[in-house]
Amino acid sequence: MKALVLSGGAGTRLRPITHTSAKQLVPVANKPVLFYGLEAIADAGITDVGIVVGDTAEEIREAVGDGSRFGVKITYIPQEAPRGLAHAVLISRDFLGDEDFVMYLGDNFIVGGITGLVDGFREARPDAQILLTQVPDPTSFGVAELDGNGRVVALEEKPAVPKSDLALVGVYLFTPAVHEAVRAIEPSWRGELEITHAIQWLIDQKHDVHSTTISGYWKDTGNVTDMLEVNRAVLETVEPCEDGTVDEASEIIGRVRIEAGARVVRSRIVGPAIIGADTVISDAYVGPYTSVSERCRIEDSEIEYSIVLRDASIAGVRRVEASLIGRGVEVTPAPRNPAAHRLVLGDHSKVQISS
Template sequence: MENERNVDAVVLVGGQGTRLRPLTLSAPKPMLPTAGVPFLEHLLSRIREAGITHVVLGTSYRAETFSDHFGDGSAFGLEIEYVVEEAPLGTGGAIRNVFDRLRADDVMIFNGDILSGVDLGELLATHRDNAADVTLHLVKVADPRAFGCVPTDADGRVEAFLEKTANPPTDQINAGCYVFRREVIEGVAADTVVSVERETFPGLLSAGAKVMGHVDSSYWLDLGTPLAFVQGSADLVRGIAPTAALSAPVGESLVMDGATVADDARIIGGTTIGAGAQVGAGALVDGSIVFGRARIGDGARITRSVIGTGAVVGARAVITDAVIGDDAIIGADNELISGVRVWPGVSIPDGGVRFSAPS
């Protein structure tokens, strides 16, 4: 990346990940195992590949888990610093909260739960070539109604920030990655709750600041829901989403060291089987994440689901679009489907829950 030494990276990882509960009861969302490693490793690998080496993590919820895992960053080819947000400050406040750790003229800011294929070098080039105050990564989506829209003019300059609407005027949405001039961050009110989307960006437009959009159609996924989380992990395993942190060649599955899989079990769809996990005879695990030490019984069928650390899924159980918490026990012949979430440590007896009549 051009002038990489004059770019800092800030990753916002302070959220509680409530939409992913119960998975996030024990770990922050960016630290959940995703294609074999904490999700944040995938993002940091792309930051390092782009030539950025100084990273500031804005933490809050279970802040110690980040520093315990990443330390000073040297094992990852980075220099990592940590700033703990003692009280929620919003996205803009969280960015301002790390200002004292910034060194570079330009600062690339990432939401810590976005999986993206944007070319970071091109994003920075857009920012610098236009001498912008702020540049936003904007991604085109098929259905923008679920998002706020960001229209740009013919030169790529941002015209407005629009709330969700039934008839969006553009298919461009805020993709959660920005480049700021450091002076702009200094101008955000300190120690105050500030929304970058609702206050900072509209305020910059009103003040005549130059806010540019970098528009592309690269891979992009918000990992905020269980279905998106398992899809993102599967896309990383299959090589659909970019990363430099995968521990094995891309393929239909990733089986971590110490896991055991029966010869006739089928592990497909980008599934990850965590370290020390066991998959029994005749089982099918499709497009799912099985955390470490979990046990999948003979003939069980797991589809687009997350099985927590140490959880047990009994023989012939069917788990579809579901989340099974850490150390939960799902007895044989249960059917858990359509968004069911089982909290950690809960035990469901054999045949205790079914969505169809037993055969």
């Protein structure tokens, strides 16, 4: 059995972060989201992995390498443009051959991994198996309609009027039957080959399509709100350690991981939290559910429920919360006079300013 990991999307909902970084490499608890998926695939006993890459291919290659660090072998599959999940299957035909495979969206996060799902598929071996979960707003997802016996009867991509609240989670399992399906469908109104259409084709052709509804934790980390929520969930499991240095004037409360080379000076840190390698926290407060990456500096500031990427600095800022701070960012107080706001913002940024 093989795995196909999709890492070619543009990540428009995470701009401006994704203007300079692949969305699959934005860290959660100081580890890229993509890495959690690769670890889950390896834990399920799958070692042959294809990664579909787009404009951020070089960054993905540099981060993942040949896959040996995860215990897998990586094959990179270029996709000229994000033309849909079914298109990714279509262009991966040579890599997949005639083997069963799991398709995993590289920006999805599932607590507990996929081992049980893969084992169940190997035993029952339907033509396709999809993962479903209840969501409050199904209009943003592929949605499944089940009959009274729990069998999948219809799928619809981002419906205006959903027929259920069951959204497709970004993990799919297929036999080679799906290759005929992705060749048979036409592009949707979005100009993409939708995987929901391919699975619907299998249903219409009387193929065996199973579904599993999960109640555990799943998130599509496509926006800042979900990134912060996933970061919170992962930090709940953090094991405390102090590989860096903490002076006597500092206070560490709860589960806090301080990585090698980090220094905490005259500061208070309340976990769960992670302080990355070679980061300096001085005269500051770092609150719960905060991940600070490597080589950062937080000085005379307060931050909570946030993600800070590497080489960023926050100095003299009274309070930062629910924020995603990009690589190499500098956050400082605005000058008191003149009474104006001076902004340098990336495309599609959202800013809230108190008058």
